Amino acid sequence: MPKDAIPTIGPAHVAIIMDGNGRWAQKRGRPRLFGHHAGARRVREIVEACPDMGVKYLTIFAFSTENWKRTQVEVAGLMSLFRKYIEREAKALVRNGVRVRFIGDRIRLDEKLVAMMDELELLTSHNDLIHLTIALNYGGRDEVTRAAKRLALEIEQGRLTHDEVDAETLSRFLDTHVLPDPDLVIRTSGEARISNFLLWQSAYAEYEFVDTLWPDFSRTEFARVLASYGKRDRRFGAVSA
Numbered sequence: 196m197p198k199d200a201i202p203t204i205g206p207a208h209v210a211i212i213m214d215g216n217g218r219w220a221q222k223r224g225r226p227r228l229f230g231h232h233a234g235a236r237r238v239r240e241i242v243e244a245c246p247d248m249g250v251k252y253l254t255i256f257a258f259s260t261e262n263w264k265r266t267q268v269e270v271a272g273l274m275s276l277f278r279k280y281i282e283r284e285a286k287a288l289v290r291n292g293v294r295v296r297f298i299g300d301r302i303r304l305d306e307k308l309v310a311m312m313d314e315l316e317l318l319t320s321h322n323d324l325i326h327l328t329i330a331l332n333y334g335g336r337d338e339v340t341r342a343a344k345r346l347a348l349e350i351e352q353g354r355l356t357h358d359e360v361d362a363e364t365l366s367r368f369l370d371t372h373v374l375p376d377p378d379l380v381i382r383t384s385g386e387a388r389i390s391n392f393l394l395w396q397s398a399y400a401e402y403e404f405v406d407t408l409w410p411d412f413s414r415t416e417f418a419r420v421l422a423s424y425g426k427r428d429r430r431f432g433a434v435s436a
């Protein structure tokens with residue numbers, strides 16, 4: 196077991212807002228995409244660290260429903276990076292027992308990228324060591340709205356009555372319906388906001404805001420954040436035992 200492994204019970208599901216790629220590049224006098232490429236290399240390192248750290252589910256925010264407002268060059272560069280990531284990492288993900296899922300609305304994504312996402316989900320569908328979920332064209336409000344629409348259709352078509360709608364029923368219509376709720380949400384780069392990420396699912400999550408820019412967020416720092424989570428007392432609205 197590596198020396199930074201977390202021997203005690205840590206968070207089973209960690210979600211990460213990978214922020215700070217642009218500033219990381221800017222500090223080096225390079226274009227923003229240079230930072231996104233460095234960020235993609237960190238994704239690999241953090242995914243590979245998960246089994247040693249007791250993290251079974253990792254959910255990462257790669258592209259939000261609001262990120263379309265960036266320049267056309269940056270958006271196109273990010274989309275091309277996602278395609279390259281899938282191409283480059285697919286074999287290792289299959290080999291390393293990583294099950295990949297994508298959440299978010301695929302409707303606005305390029306057909307070729309969507310086909311690659313579907314293929315990667317299928318290729319890794321028998322894996323169970325780590326569950327990596329990549330949020331792509333994802334927004335929490337958008338996800339809940341899409342879920343509510345589908346729920347309304349079920350009622351309209353007589354498959355469900357309005358009396359049967361409760362939190363559990365609504366959860367079944369979310370993109371994350373097969374995942375447990377996140378235990379810990381980490382945001383890098385010193386910003387303390389959640390930016391529409393997993394709004395419903397994070398109702399009882401712990402949050403960690405770290406100053407490090409995402410391309411500098413190492414396995415060692417990941418281990419430190421997970422260790423500090425272990426010291427928290429999660430009460431889910433109840434009182435301590």
Ligand code: FPP
Nearest residue numbers: 213214215216217218219231234235257280
């Ligand atoms: C936020 O940093 C980051 C993004 C919008 C993109 C996240 C993408 C990656 C880490 C690249 C690779 C991901 C995968 C899954 C291959 P920012 O650009 O807002 O940084 P800034 O706040 O410093 O400008």
